[in-house]
Amino acid sequence: MPKPQSFDSARLLFIRRWGEMAASWGISRTMAEIHALLYLSTEPLCTDDVMEQIEVSRGSASTNLRQLVNWGLIHRVHRRNDRKEYFEAERDVWQMFETIIRERRRREVQPIMETLDRCLAMVDEEQRRSPQGTKAEVEAFRRRFTDIGEFFELTNTLLNLMNKAGRTGLRPLATKLARLMG
Amino acid sequence: MPKPQSFDSARLLFIRRWGEMAASWGISRTMAEIHALLYLSTEPLCTDDVMEQIEVSRGSASTNLRQLVNWGLIHRVHRRNDRKEYFEAERDVWQMFETIIRERRRREVQPIMETLDRCLAMVDEEQRRSPQGTKAEVEAFRRRFTDIGEFFELTNTLLNLMNKAGRTGLRPLATKLARLMG
DNA sequence: TTATCATTTTAGGATCTTCTGAAAGGATGC
DNA sequence: GCATCCTTTCAGAAGATCCTAAAATGATAA
Numbered sequence: 001m002p003k004p005q006s007f008d009s010a011r012l013l014f015i016r017r018w019g020e021m022a023a024s025w026g027i028s029r030t031m032a033e034i035h036a037l038l039y040l041s042t043e044p045l046c047t048d049d050v051m052e053q054i055e056v057s058r059g060s061a062s063t064n065l066r067q068l069v070n071w072g073l074i075h076r077v078h079r080r081n082d083r084k085e086y087f088e089a090e091r092d093v094w095q096m097f098e099t100i101i102r103e104r105r106r107r108e109v110q111p112i113m114e115t116l117d118r119c120l121a122m123v124d125e126e127q128r129r130s131p132q133g134t135k136a137e138v139e140a141f142r143r144r145f146t147d148i149g150e151f152f153e154l155t156n157t158l159l160n161l162m163n164k165a166g167r168t169g170l171r172p173l174a175t176k177l178a179r180l181m182g
Numbered sequence: 183m184p185k186p187q188s189f190d191s192a193r194l195l196f197i198r199r200w201g202e203m204a205a206s207w208g209i210s211r212t213m214a215e216i217h218a219l220l221y222l223s224t225e226p227l228c229t230d231d232v233m234e235q236i237e238v239s240r241g242s243a244s245t246n247l248r249q250l251v252n253w254g255l256i257h258r259v260h261r262r263n264d265r266k267e268y269f270e271a272e273r274d275v276w277q278m279f280e281t282i283i284r285e286r287r288r289r290e291v292q293p294i295m296e297t298l299d300r301c302l303a304m305v306d307e308e309q310r311r312s313p314q315g316t317k318a319e320v321e322a323f324r325r326r327f328t329d330i331g332e333f334f335e336l337t338n339t340l341l342n343l344m345n346k347a348g349r350t351g352l353r354p355l356a357t358k359l360a361r362l363m364g
Numbered sequence: 365t366t367a368t369c370a371t372t373t374t375a376g377g378a379t380c381t382t383c384t385g386a387a388a389g390g391a392t393g394c
Numbered sequence: 395g396c397a398t399c400c401t402t403t404c405a406g407a408a409g410a411t412c413c414t415a416a417a418a419t420g421a422t423a424a
Binding site: 228229240241244245248265266267 | 368369370371372373374
């Protein structure tokens with residue numbers, strides 16, 4: 001097995017960039033760096049390993065590790081005769097992104113979908129109480145909301161299909177699709 | 183046409199939530215709120231309208247509007263005998279998301295893809311200079327990078343297909359897909 | 365040219381996020 | 395029960411982001 005420190009140039013570059021990318025997607029840089037570290041590691045790491053390699057405090061390491069566990073991107077690992085907790089990343093990239101997509105959907109897409117429904121209800125209610133504009137105008141306004149809602153629903157459907165297809169099924173699927181659409 | 187202020191409860195709710203969602207995706211809340219305002223507006227708005235409705239300073243309105251123009255999510259509109267500039271949002275939701283996806287890909291996905299290539303090159307270089315580990319081990323380490331790269335490539339392909347399918351083609355596509363996969 | 369009007373830039377400040385270091389909490393073995 | 399080891403929590407600090415207000419810039423018309 002390669003020593004923990006080998007291939008360091010590649011390791012460090014990837015960790016840095018993974019963190020930068022995450023930061024621009026609204027995910028804490030440190031959390032992503034820790035995730036990258038664990039993803040590349042050949043064996044589970046403990047809090048002290050993370051502190052040393054990412055250069056963060058114990059508090060920060062603990063908090064970020066817990067968040068990663070909550071996301072489901074890493075798992076706790078216990079060893080016999082060792083009080084320490086170790087952490088291991090999900091290695092199946094497909095599984096990894098499925099997790100990310102599921103979490104973001106739950107946290108961020110769901111609320112906006114609910115809001116769209118409420119907006120439509122509000123439009124109808126306001127219209128019922130004190131009619132304004134022509135029928136066509138109101139319909140056009142409603143459409144602003146339904147259009148976005150439909151887009152999200154379609155995206156949902158496609159993501160579900162992608163998940164179903166999974167790692168092995170996806171490439172043939174893409175080929176099939178490409179053919180379907182000429 | 184509905185008066186600018188009508189359906190305010192729905193309008194305000196949507197603007198607020200759109201801003202919140204964006205914030206958790208690494209996009210400035212104010213920028214997203216302005217975008218939502220313009221998206222819902224039936225006519226182009228000027229800087230002063232934005233200042234008034236979103237309650238931000240002139241500087242902030244100016245900066246955020248310019249960013250939205252850079253993203254390609256809104257367009258400048260000029261009126262005869264009026265020095266002011268007006269802004270209008272892209273209304274085709276499909277087009278809108280295509281724009282967002284293209285921009286994010288360019289800004290954030292491209293760099294990580296390049297990094298993955300560089301990481302692979304580094305592994306090979308380090309291996310050439312001072313061989314370490316067995317062949318299988320090195321290959322396993324390389325795989326960490328190629329796996330992610332392949333995922334991004336597949337996602338790219340699918341997004342391209344989605345764009346090609348566009349607004350009208352997407353729903354039949356989804357149906358067809360669902361059938362393909364049982 | 366000068367006055368007027370609109371937009372952009374900038375310095376400084378407010379706010380929000382995330383980190384640190386230390387204390388508190390919890391589990392295990394003696 | 396007590397000491398040890400590890401994890402979590404938390405108050406304060408550091409840093410990043412974003413906003414404001416005002417000055418600078420640019421453009422148009424008289």
